[in-house]
Amino acid sequence: MNAHATSSVDHASPLLAFERVLLGFNTFDWKFGIGLHSLLGDETSGTRDVFALAHGITVPRRGSVLLNGYSPHGRPELRRRIASVGPEPLPAMASVARLVGRISELHGWAAEPVIEQLDAWGRRALLEVPVGELDLAARTTVQLALALHHRSPLLLLLWDPFASGLDPFMLRAALEKSAAERPVLVFLRAPLTPPLPGSSIPFGDNQVAATRAPSRPSRASLWIACNGVEGVAHYFLQQRGVCGAEVLAGEPGLVRLRVDDPLYKDELCRNVLAFVSANALGLRGLRFEEDA
Amino acid sequence: MIAWTIAEARLALKELEGRATLVPLGAALCLGVLVAWLELRAASGFALERSLHGPIFGLLFPLGCFVLTRKVLGPDLDRALQSARFGANRRVLLAGRVCGLLVAVTAFAWSLCAVALMATGFPWGPLEVARLVGVATAAAFAHGAMMVLGVSLLRFGAGLSLFLDWLLGNGTGVLALFWPRAHVRNLLGGEGPLGFGAGGSLALLMAVATSCLAVAALRTKP
Numbered sequence: 001m002n003a004h005a006t007s008s009v010d011h012a013s014p015l016l017a018f019e020r021v022l023l024g025f026n027t028f029d030w031k032f033g034i035g036l037h038s039l040l041g042d043e044t045s046g047t048r049d050v051f052a053l054a055h056g057i058t059v060p061r062r063g064s065v066l067l068n069g070y071s072p073h074g075r076p077e078l079r080r081r082i083a084s085v086g087p088e089p090l091p092a093m094a095s096v097a098r099l100v101g102r103i104s105e106l107h108g109w110a111a112e113p114v115i116e117q118l119d120a121w122g123r124r125a126l127l128e129v130p131v132g133e134l135d136l137a138a139r140t141t142v143q144l145a146l147a148l149h150h151r152s153p154l155l156l157l158l159w160d161p162f163a164s165g166l167d168p169f170m171l172r173a174a175l176e177k178s179a180a181e182r183p184v185l186v187f188l189r190a191p192l193t194p195p196l197p198g199s200s201i202p203f204g205d206n207q208v209a210a211t212r213a214p215s216r217p218s219r220a221s222l223w224i225a226c227n228g229v230e231g232v233a234h235y236f237l238q239q240r241g242v243c244g245a246e247v248l249a250g251e252p253g254l255v256r257l258r259v260d261d262p263l264y265k266d267e268l269c270r271n272v273l274a275f276v277s278a279n280a281l282g283l284r285g286l287r288f289e290e291d292a
Numbered sequence: 293m294i295a296w297t298i299a300e301a302r303l304a305l306k307e308l309e310g311r312a313t314l315v316p317l318g319a320a321l322c323l324g325v326l327v328a329w330l331e332l333r334a335a336s337g338f339a340l341e342r343s344l345h346g347p348i349f350g351l352l353f354p355l356g357c358f359v360l361t362r363k364v365l366g367p368d369l370d371r372a373l374q375s376a377r378f379g380a381n382r383r384v385l386l387a388g389r390v391c392g393l394l395v396a397v398t399a400f401a402w403s404l405c406a407v408a409l410m411a412t413g414f415p416w417g418p419l420e421v422a423r424l425v426g427v428a429t430a431a432a433f434a435h436g437a438m439m440v441l442g443v444s445l446l447r448f449g450a451g452l453s454l455f456l457d458w459l460l461g462n463g464t465g466v467l468a469l470f471w472p473r474a475h476v477r478n479l480l481g482g483e484g485p486l487g488f489g490a491g492g493s494l495a496l497l498m499a500v501a502t503s504c505l506a507v508a509a510l511r512t513k514p
Contacts, residue, residue: 077379
């Protein structure tokens with residue numbers, strides 16, 4: 001796995017630490033403190049391994065993965081403090097209600113808030129469905145409800161949460177709220193290109209990106225859905241290899257851009273608006289700002 | 293905890309659905325029919341015994357068992373027990389996986405016996421058939437347990453245990469004492485290791501299988 005990490009988080013008191021962990025042929029030292037982090041990669045980039053290691057499902061061949069100083073592998077009580085949305089099939093219980101009940105029982109908290117959350121999302125009908133019959137979106141939704149209503153998680157690990165089909169802005173707000181108290185790692189399957197010099201990818205504070213496959217336009221919708229509307233502009237800047245351009249941090253739905261070359265402004269506007277329309281994303285405005 | 297065990301067993305059985313499992317197992321059953329039919333054509337006397345001793349329980353069954361183990365447990369045990377992320381004890385989940393695997397392996401062993409019986413024209417009476425079912429069940433338990441231990445010991449351990457069973461279980465000396473192949477051969481009327489009788493072989497087979505499962509459980513971190 002080729003990967004690089006950029007960070008804007010204070011790691012003075014990291015909660016999740018990868019210490020000299022061997023992944024593929026490379027050794028990684030990653031520290032995830034309180035905040036929202038995203039890990040980008042395709043199917044072959046080793047993101048599943050990172051997920052399994054962070055959760056204590058597997059142990060690294062070399063190095064150690066520690067949550068608050070302890071390895072979650074072999075410590076069920078510590079694993080119960082990790083809320084997650086995973087890529088694997090769920091335990092094949094007779095119904096989602098039964099699964100929610102069993103997990104609540106194991107953790108010692110009430111199942112009602114999870115059921116109420118599914119109700120609020122308009123997905124109460126899922127409760128009666130046998131777990132083995134859930135599709136990807138339903139499986140992700142159920143796990144998200146469980147993860148967001150975990151009583152006292154030390155860490156949130158979310159595998160492609162946007163596959164739930166829930167409103168990405170609502171989801172992002174919920175994750176940002178949760179990230180104020182703990183590390184939240186979001187694993188995204190995304191087309192990847194190296195970020196432009198000086199640009200900031202707008203999802204999360206700390207991004208660990210697997211730099212493997214070049215970006216493919218067919219996967220743009222997913223990436224854009226994950227990153228919000230500012231992701232559209234960012235995506236096109238990357239696609240076109242525009243230099244001297246930057247997507248500035250803005251509020252949801254409002255994209256702020258700095259593009260040095262005025263020739264790109266029109267093209268960018270056209271492309272962004274077309275994609276926003278095609279993906280039914282909410283866009284309140286697209287603002288170009290002068291270079292300070 | 294029982295609910296987690298049952299859920300994991302069902303998940304294990306669900307993972308066996310699909311062509312990747314059904315095609316090799318179907319091919320093994322077809323080969324079982326062919327082998328029994330060829331034995332019948334070669335000499336009608338003891339055709340069923342010969343096919344069970346040799347190709348069916350010596351080759352097709354262990355290979356099928358390996359295919360099932362690979363699907364249910366994967367190359368290593370940790371990766372198979374994904375439900376541990378909800379905080380369930382890994383040993384409880386392992387019990388579920390092993391139950392699912394043993395059900396599947398037993399069903400496969402029974403199916404092989406059934407096709408061999410059919411291909412040779414049901415030469416045995418009900419009592420002998422019941423005994424065969426018992427031997428098939430014991431063989432399934434022992435082979436399944438051996439492969440579970442293999443996977444718990446090292447990555448791709450199921451393949452290694454299959455190889456060692458072939459290599460060491462083929463003989464009748466001390467080394468054959470700990471491998472299911474030697475005892476299953478004895479239970480089917482062949483020569484047992486160290487001159488053990490059928491009863492002794494069955495007891496030893498069960499003891500070895502139970503020990504394998506116990507060691508695998510101990511090696512699995514909670």
